[in-house]
Amino acid sequence: MRAMVYRGPYKIRVEEKPKPRVEHPNDAIIRVVMGAVCGSDLHLYHGMMPDTRVGTTFGHEFIGVVDEVGPSVQNLKPGDRVMVPFNVFCGSCYFCARGLYGNCHNVNANATAAGGMYGYSHTAGGYDGGQAEYVRVPFADVGPMVIPDWLDDEDAVMLTDALPTGYFGAQLGSIAEGDAVVVLGAGPVGLFAARSAWLMGAGRVIVVDHLDYRLEMARTFAHAETVNFAEHDDVVVHLKRTTDHLGADVVIDAVGAEADGNFLQHVTAAKLKLQGGSPIALNWAIDAVRKGGTVSVMGAYGPMFSAVKFGDAFNKGLTLRMNQCPVRRQWPRLLEHIQAGHFKPNDIVTHRIPLEHVGEAYHLFSAKLDNIVKPLIVMDPA
Amino acid sequence: MRKDSDVPYTADAPQRPSAEELRARIPGWGADLDPADRPSVPREQFLPTGAHWTLPEDQRPQPGQAERERSIEHGRLTPVYGTSVPLRGLSGVIRRHAYRRYSEARAAHWLLLLGADRVDAVESHLASLLTTRPDNPITQTGIQSELGQGPLRSRFGQHRADSSHHVIDPVLIAGPWVLAGGAAYGALKLLRRRAADRR
Numbered sequence: 152m153r154a155m156v157y158r159g160p161y162k163i164r165v166e167e168k169p170k171p172r173v174e175h176p177n178d179a180i181i182r183v184v185m186g187a188v189c190g191s192d193l194h195l196y197h198g199m200m201p202d203t204r205v206g207t208t209f210g211h212e213f214i215g216v217v218d219e220v221g222p223s224v225q226n227l228k229p230g231d232r233v234m235v236p237f238n239v240f241c242g243s244c245y246f247c248a249r250g251l252y253g254n255c256h257n258v259n260a261n262a263t264a265a266g267g268m269y270g271y272s273h274t275a276g277g278y279d280g281g282q283a284e285y286v287r288v289p290f291a292d293v294g295p296m297v298i299p300d301w302l303d304d305e306d307a308v309m310l311t312d313a314l315p316t317g318y319f320g321a322q323l324g325s326i327a328e329g330d331a332v333v334v335l336g337a338g339p340v341g342l343f344a345a346r347s348a349w350l351m352g353a354g355r356v357i358v359v360d361h362l363d364y365r366l367e368m369a370r371t372f373a374h375a376e377t378v379n380f381a382e383h384d385d386v387v388v389h390l391k392r393t394t395d396h397l398g399a400d401v402v403i404d405a406v407g408a409e410a411d412g413n414f415l416q417h418v419t420a421a422k423l424k425l426q427g428g429s430p431i432a433l434n435w436a437i438d439a440v441r442k443g444g445t446v447s448v449m450g451a452y453g454p455m456f457s458a459v460k461f462g463d464a465f466n467k468g469l470t471l472r473m474n475q476c477p478v479r480r481q482w483p484r485l486l487e488h489i490q491a492g493h494f495k496p497n498d499i500v501t502h503r504i505p506l507e508h509v510g511e512a513y514h515l516f517s518a519k520l521d522n523i524v525k526p527l528i529v530m531d532p533a
Numbered sequence: 534m535r536k537d538s539d540v541p542y543t544a545d546a547p548q549r550p551s552a553e554e555l556r557a558r559i560p561g562w563g564a565d566l567d568p569a570d571r572p573s574v575p576r577e578q579f580l581p582t583g584a585h586w587t588l589p590e591d592q593r594p595q596p597g598q599a600e601r602e603r604s605i606e607h608g609r610l611t612p613v614y615g616t617s618v619p620l621r622g623l624s625g626v627i628r629r630h631a632y633r634r635y636s637e638a639r640a641a642h643w644l645l646l647l648g649a650d651r652v653d654a655v656e657s658h659l660a661s662l663l664t665t666r667p668d669n670p671i672t673q674t675g676i677q678s679e680l681g682q683g684p685l686r687s688r689f690g691q692h693r694a695d696s697s698h699h700v701i702d703p704v705l706i707a708g709p710w711v712l713a714g715g716a717a718y719g720a721l722k723l724l725r726r727r728a729a730d731r732r
């Protein structure tokens with residue numbers, strides 16, 4: 152089969168690989184119909200995530216058709232059209248039994264801190280991802296769901312990570328009616344977080360980024376006020392001014408480990424890999440939120456330590472909340488919102504790129520060229 | 534900018550738009566207003582998952598793989614694990630050591646794994662030169678996607694998102710080629726010296 156393959160930092164290609172096999176009785180093999188590149192794939196692409204092996208296939212956002220099922224699979228059959236959450240999870244361990252699907256204990260031999268994820272290095276379990284013609288999906292009776300007839304394929308792809316993660320970010324902010332919510336980062340997760348903050352009753356939503364075309368989308372798609380941090384000498388002071396010098400009630404970090412905005416942080420983390428992630432956005436969140444407020448972290452960070460301003464978080468009595476999104480928990484409600492017409496998830500899709508050109512998708516996305524917000528990977532019909 | 538006297542350092546909450554105003558302006562505003570009725574509330578609760586086992590069966594071991602590496606913080610090999618790329622080569626030796634010796638709490642664990650990643654990139658690059666499909670620095674970096682995007686214009690005098698990478702990118706991308714060239718040159722020199730010695 153054809154698959155995207157990592158060849159080292161900034162290098163990927165499409166090559167012929169053996170088709171995945173059923174390796175566990177509850178596995179399914181899915182023929183991928185459509186996938187996406189995620190901002191967090193760029194951490195892998197840049198060589199930031201420990202134990203990213205040459206030969207790995209990335210991709211944790213995909214939908215497809217069931218091609219083959221293992222002998223114990225009861226809920227799916229070949230031919231079913233399914234969406235697959237980015238989490239690999241067993242459904243029965245201590246953590247899954249408590250709804251923490253992003254923290255499953257039975258699927259990641261390589262690390263106890265991280266759960267299992269498709270195509271996200273051996274630190275996330277060593278699973279190949281869905282930027283390929285076929286992918287192995289463990290626990291087929293637990294993770295995937297048959298796509299409802301009324302749902303568009305592109306919206307279904309958004310439901311595999313970006314939308315539920317943004318929505319979950321807003322939930323972890325514990326937004327109360329009238330709250331001022333600041334979202335750092337106008338990428339897909341930030342846009343969905345900003346849009347979701349209104350559903351939870353926010354009184355103001357302010358999105359911060361440095362790319363004007365993304366801020367434009369924050370205004371149109373997410374109905375948000377926007378701040379371009381490149382236009383401000385000190386964006387924290389600006390955010391304080393616009394929030395009555397109290398600070399925002401909730402700040403959502405939708406940037407994560409590769410934040411721009413501070414050269415020293417960027418170089419020590421993104422380039423020299425001396426930090427688990429450059430916490431520029433997280434530190435801005437800690438500074439810009441009001442005392443007693445909540446910081447919700449949805450941006451991805453690596454497993455190494457990061458230089459976080461913990462003293463300020465303590466002095467301000469902040470609540471810091473974060474997790475890998477338990478995607479399946481979010482689906483029923485998100486499907487209701489989409490069906491009710493509250494928003495159209497694929498409004499943020501800007502690029503549809505065939506698998507054979509996946510290298511160009513990564514380069515455009517990494518360099519933020521061509522006004523890219525969300526690139527989909529489309530498969531040639533089989 | 535407001536005057537100091539306008540800034541309300543009092544107990545009053547800031548003025549925000551009314552619910553009616555927001556509902557009229559934003560589709561779905563307040564649909565999830567009740568904090569107790571959000572999908573992740575309560576935080577830890579049992580929900581049916583579709584699992585029809587109490588402990589998943591063990592996955593079949595990968596043919597040819599002697600031992601699956603695992604974190605020493607685990608009490609056992611997890612019943613299911615990824616089989617993307619088994620350990621191999623010098624990078625495999627380093628990775629195995631990182632897993633066997635150091636827990637996830639130790640910086641050495643992660644630094645060894647990151648070091649092994651760099652070794653893996655060089656090893657794999659060298660190995661690719663012996664195949665019918667060697668690494669190609671042009672197509673693999675996706676740089677050709679910049680055609681029509683103003684590849685030069687965008688790098689000068691404009692705020693380009695990846696400009697802070699530009700200093701070090703050549704090292705990351707060209708590094709393996711320089712190392713491969715050096716290794717090839719060294720090997721050639723060695724062969725020549727051997728040939729000379731034999732004469």
Ligand SMILES: [Zn+2]
Pocket residue numbers: 189190191192211212237312313
């Ligand atoms: Zn993602």
Ligand SMILES: [Zn+2]
Pocket residue numbers: 240241242243244245246247248254255256257
């Ligand atoms: Zn589990």
